[in-house]
Amino acid sequence: MGSPEKFEGWLGKTPDSVKGNMTWGEFEPKKWEEDDVDIKISHCGICGSDLHTLRSGWGQTHYPCVVGHEIVGTAVRVGKNVTHIQEGDRVGVGAQARSCGQSDCPECKAGIPQHCLREQVGTYDGVYPNDVGRSFGGYATYNRTNARFVIKIPEGLDSKDAAPMLCGGITIYSPLRQNGCGPGKTVGIVGLGGIGHFGVLFAKALGADRVVAISRRADKRDDALKLGADEYIATGEEKDWVTKHRRTLDFIVSTVSSAKMPLSDYLKLIKVGGSFVQIGAPDNGELPTISAWDLIGGNVKVGGSAIGPPWEIAEMLKLAADKKIKPWIQTRPMKDANTAVVDMDEGKARYRYVLEA
Known part of the structure; x- marks a missing residue:
């Protein structure tokens, strides 16, 4: 297994991209670190946050941006420092890609890294410290994320059902x-x-x-x-x-x-x-x-309240698998992401769209 040097995905380049004007192209993921996991994406849910970001609704977006933070796929490259994920595992990533993770950080120490003030990087449109690059989301072929925010998907839970649960x-x-x-x-x-x-x-x-x-x-x-x-x-x-x-x-x-x-x-x-x-x-x-x-x-x-920490996401996914929870979703081909985004913005989803590679 492995991953290419550059990934491909749907690039939002202006606020008008939310109107179905994303363009497919190459982008450079953050620099590889041995705490990272590369994921070959099979599914990515479409979240309302994606629309807000594409249109710069929550502040100025750093274009070009690849949105999507309900990512499921296969781990194809795993850093040497990672112990809970193996190559070939089915994994997911939610809305957060990194926090400081330091033992003296009150929020990270308490198990609520989503509230970390020192180092908060979203799964897309985020900037990593130490000049290692930017974060890009899941309307793409691959995703690279710090392993602390990569979660194994339990058996008995379909990838298309797990994806929209991640945010x-x-x-x-x-x-x-x-x-x-x-x-x-x-x-x-x-x-x-x-x-x-x-x-x-x-x-x-x-x-x-x-x-x-x-x-x-x-x-x-x-x-x-x-x-x-x-x-x-x-x-x-x-x-x-x-x-x-x-x-x-x-x-x-x-x-x-x-x-x-x-x-x-x-x-x-x-x-x-x-x-x-x-x-x-x-x-x-x-x-x-x-x-x-x-x-x-x-x-x-x-x-x-906003999202949840990785341990709580894992707990939720286990509950969904154990209780056989089936969200109401509609799958759409990744190639039709522009149309799906427009339909989402018009409120046509009943009740969640999931892009399939």
Whole structure:
């Protein structure tokens, strides 16, 4: 096995690339280090983060950029310092490619390297320290990533199903786990999209007593119930939904990124002492204004969450394999990435696109 000196992939060169204008071409991966793993890519999920980055929605992107951080494939080159991955292993990479990893780093020491302040490199559009190069993602033939962020895919989990879990899945699995999702808990999931549908699947797999899917329109009700939701609230079409469901949920995870969402009303659905966790991230970062009384009246806590560490991703993948979780995905050929990105941006995915090499 082995990998070429240069990789090939879909290059976004301007903000217009999100409109189906990526171009296929060569790029130079980061310089090889003996802590790295090269992966021959078989699958890569399309994440909303890819669209934000292609259009420079979360800040100026360093073009040219190859997006894609839901990568699955075969390890074809493994550094001498790597012990948990062997050539030929089926592996995956999520949204993070590196942290400092130092023993005196509070976040890395605590096992939460996704919050490392010293050295934070994303799987794409990141710059490595010590002039070793930039990070490029999975709309490509190969990927090179530090082995600490390369995870073995368990047997019994299809590669196409595992791929979207590596960002979309862990983004909502992590806050569910952090907030004690399990027997005795009632959980609300705001937004039934690529991430929200994972929320329903994982909340049920973790054993929550009751899972409530919350969306603006009623057109996804049947999907939510088929996924395992116990109830569905269409906030834009049901009268008195706040009164009916007031203080019925232990916590809510919101995948919606809109400054117009009825946040004050969502907080009223939470039991005294419960939590609201925001994971959806709009381009401008704006959320609705929260009144102090929204928090004080119910002793409600508001927080956020982003991805998860490698050990938590591995735990999630094992749960998915053990519980035979099947995300709702549609596979698209890697050669059709431009069309797939446009369709994703137009909201046509039900509920996640996965590119296949």
